[in-house]
Amino acid sequence: MTRGKFITLEGGEGAGKSTQATRLAERLRALGHEVVQTREPGGSPGAEALRELLVRGEAGRWSPVAEALLMYAARSDHLERVIRPALERGAWVVCDRFSDSSRAYQGAGGGVPSSVIESIDQAVVGLDQPDLTLIFDLPVEIGLERAHVRGGDARFESKGREFHERLRAGYLEIARAAPDRCVVLDAVATPEQVAERAWKAVEDRLLSADSVDRRLG
Helix, strand or coil, X not given: CCCCCEEEEEEXXXXXXXXXXXXXXXXXXXXXXXXXXXXXXXXXXXXXXXXXXXXXCCCCCCCHHHHHHHHHHHHHHHXXXXXXXXXXXCCEEEEECCHHHHHHHXXXXXXXXXXXXXXXXXXXXXXXXXXXXXXXXXXXXXXXXXXXXXXXXXXXXXXXHHHHHHHHHHXXXXXXXXXXXXXXXXXXXXXXHHHHXXXXXXXXXXXXXXXXXXXXX
């Protein structure tokens, strides 16, 4: 059986990833693919329990290293129970956040050395890296304003402007370091424009000619 494809969506607060993940999953299903839409932290019962520890409370509740370890504990359960089984049966996985969030939030934002994060990532994720990562980029002030209006997980939003500037720079550096995997999208555009650009990236990078022909036909 052909292994499925693994797409992750990344970006700072208020980037619109959740909306775009749903749109992308719907378009892939319209082509006849089985699609598992999921998120991090969370995505499995054990990981969702850890999510509550990670996204609630004061900004300084956890040290960056402790936060990274909790993230990877949740990720390990998510991979074992949801992502790997889906990929093995040929499904496509669309995940709102994955390892690049740890590289950006706990690494670039929190100061955890990249060598530490990469060592943990190798042990937990190993070869199950995303086939494509869409990074939704926008100025920090716009993202935080959107996040404030939306409500939701306020712990990371409250970490301060400098943290979020480091976070944005971290994501752009990830994209520069892995151009074969990452595509940066302008998240200031309308949701419809962003969705079309995201879809084009998926078509260009992952969809076979047969899949495109089925969609057009």
